[in-house]
Amino acid sequence: TGSAGRTRGWAASTAKAGAAAAAFLLLGGVSPSGQLEVNVEDLRSNNGLLHICVTRDAEHFPDCENDPAATRESFRVAETRSVRFANLPSGDYAIAILHDENGNSRLDRFAGIPREGIGFSRNPRFSFGPPRFSSARFRLSPHGDVQSIRMRYFL
Template sequence: MNYTPFLFCLFLISNFFHAQTLHIQVSGIRNSSGNIRLAFYSNSKSFDDEKPLFIRKVAKKEVLNSSLKMVYNDLKAGVYGIAILDDENSNDKMDYGWVLPKEGFGFSDYYHTNMKRPKFESFDFALKDEIKIVEIKVRYL
């Protein structure tokens, strides 16, 4: 007996019922120029070394009422932390004045008010078989 169709259906069903869906809501965006750069980290070492697991960029043309929403269904279960950059000139890096950043930044479910970098544990979250909503408020200095 050929079990291939049965196994394939079982695979599809298990992925449907055990999928992670991540909704990200970014608020406080001051304009629609450039893009939002999302860096996904998996632990404090990757964050401290500034080596994200992966980066996603979203054009800000969809900004509505200073907010932008995105949905990702392709992430594996695990621990993540998201750091964003409001890359207003689309040059893929934070631009600085004399000392302070000129562009906005933010972190998953954490509004950073200190002058030092936050710890990964301040903005990490677990993603498992669920629909997870993460809110990020952009801060400009």
């Protein structure tokens, strides 16, 4: 009976620990995660790369520089027009996309005007400089979201 008693005691303590962990996750502020699908539209060529930045921080928008929490991915344009990001915590996000046509990993400009395509979540209007985070912001729910982003070219 000693062995059976220890087993029942272990099972009971494990069940209590599991319930405590579940309560911690629910009450401890951990956000449920969702899937984000990003569809890229109106690309002018199949050349180069798409650099996608997904951030929750307005201070690091649109380039995600030095944002340790940002999600960044690069893809060959010829291979994809749609990208999925899984297990992102629920909350507010903004997306910036660069169509790096020559593959040099930066936005080329002429007289300050982008020579390559750029696009943002929610497709906000902008002319001089990128849009504000608030214009591109969307809410990702645990059910997920789809953002269809139209690329814009100025030159």
